[in-house]
Amino acid sequence: MSLAFRLHSLSVLTNRCLPPSSLVPARGKKTAKKQKKSRKDAQKDAMKEYRKQLEVREALEQVVLQAARRGEPMDPEMFNPARKRSYIQPSEEEREKRILLMKEWSRYTMQQHKQELQQLQGMMKTREHALKELRKLSLPLYKESLELRKDIFPFKRIGPVATPPKDNYIAPDPDSELF
Structure with missing residues (x-):
């Protein structure tokens, strides 16, 4: 077959x-x-x-x-x-169901977004409060806490910063059949 x-x-x-x-x-x-x-x-x-x-x-x-x-x-x-199918209009009930579902989904995602923002704001307030208390207790510890520590998250770059161009290099043509 x-x-x-x-x-x-x-x-x-x-x-x-x-x-x-x-x-x-x-x-x-x-x-x-x-x-x-x-x-x-x-x-x-x-x-x-x-x-x-x-x-x-x-x-x-x-x-x-x-x-x-x-x-x-x-x-x-x-x-x-010519083989493409024609679009079939959904019934009024189906359209209503889809609209209600979209509204419910948008409410859900908006609620999630608000919760995430509230969590971030709470974390930022807690951080600020802890920094204020630390500043009251010890100024050297406060200054040290604001410094960026590179040993916690090490980052290494390997390789050349800029690569020199190759001689006699022909760039591929996106309009060609081979590309």
Whole structure:
């Protein structure tokens, strides 16, 4: 089986989308109990379909990786601009869920940022207080505490500071095919 055929068959499988009707509970003369049951069934079916799509995508990734390891060329049809899929507009409910999730995430990250700033400010206040107390106790110790100690974090540089240019060196051209 050729690589192009395998990629094509896997991409056809990944193009399957969940029908929107599978996510919406059935309406009609059913009782409320049956509607809940059908909604649960629809959700289970949607999850099964989603898992299948994930498996197919993982299989596609494996095929592409194996082809790359073997050095097989990629199918040029994969890079055809006409092959691009159209954007599917999410439903109003899905958009609302995404917006709420983004807002919740931004609140969480802002809270984390504020906590980190408070911790830093607390550490700086504690340091300043300790330095003031040390200055009251002993001025030589205070001055020594402000000095930079290079033996705590040793730093070594090895190598020339400036490298002389090579004679007859031709810089690579980024527009060439070899680069």
